[in-house]
Amino acid sequence: MDDIAKLISGFRDFRRENFTTNRSRFQDLVSRGQSPRIMVIACSDSRVDPAIVTGAELGDLFVVRNVANLVPPCQGDSHHHGTSTALEYAVRILGVAHIIVFGHARCGGIHALMESGEKPATTESTDFMESWMEIARSAQDEVLRTMPDAGLEEQATACEKLGVKTSLKNLMTFPWIASPVAARELHLHGWYFDLVEGVLYALDTENGEFRPAEDLFPLV
Numbered sequence: 001m002d003d004i005a006k007l008i009s010g011f012r013d014f015r016r017e018n019f020t021t022n023r024s025r026f027q028d029l030v031s032r033g034q035s036p037r038i039m040v041i042a043c044s045d046s047r048v049d050p051a052i053v054t055g056a057e058l059g060d061l062f063v064v065r066n067v068a069n070l071v072p073p074c075q076g077d078s079h080h081h082g083t084s085t086a087l088e089y090a091v092r093i094l095g096v097a098h099i100i101v102f103g104h105a106r107c108g109g110i111h112a113l114m115e116s117g118e119k120p121a122t123t124e125s126t127d128f129m130e131s132w133m134e135i136a137r138s139a140q141d142e143v144l145r146t147m148p149d150a151g152l153e154e155q156a157t158a159c160e161k162l163g164v165k166t167s168l169k170n171l172m173t174f175p176w177i178a179s180p181v182a183a184r185e186l187h188l189h190g191w192y193f194d195l196v197e198g199v200l201y202a203l204d205t206e207n208g209e210f211r212p213a214e215d216l217f218p219l220v
């Protein structure tokens, strides 16, 4: 089937099975506007769609996806900051209660960063990738310092998890995030989706370790 025709067919199924049967819910979302409780920062990787992985429905998640699910530090300048703009909208306009940094295994961006060693994140010159991946440079440094003899896969896995922690730290550089977090009105979460084993991990802030999310957030 043609690439695009497959999507149109999928939409037809969605309209029949989801939109039509939940018509009142969708009308409510339109008339009252969106009020998602959760923002997710996920990777653009086609295999890690956070809504599909968590079974979320339309209206549940405010999502920004970028290469390697990175949050840059707060920088007030005239450049076009897509991720920071999404954060500002989610926190200051929508008033979300949770922000989840949604990392994942086999991340191409992180893999390229680890492969590059001390050099910029890509071997060939790129217009944007190198400076974007600089956000995760401190995570890479820590991996190279603490596990210099590990194989590339092991280093990349460690860097993917440390990258989530770096993004969580960077979230706190935005004053309109740090303030509600301190007031316990906004909650930050670090998640890691292992798409090889099919396990969703969550960062345990008590000890800085990633544990299966089902252990950390038992179902009631």
Ligand SMILES: [Zn+2]
Residues within 6 Å of the ligand: 043, 044, 045, 067, 068, 069, 104, 106, 107, 108, 109, 110
């Ligand atoms: Zn990725």
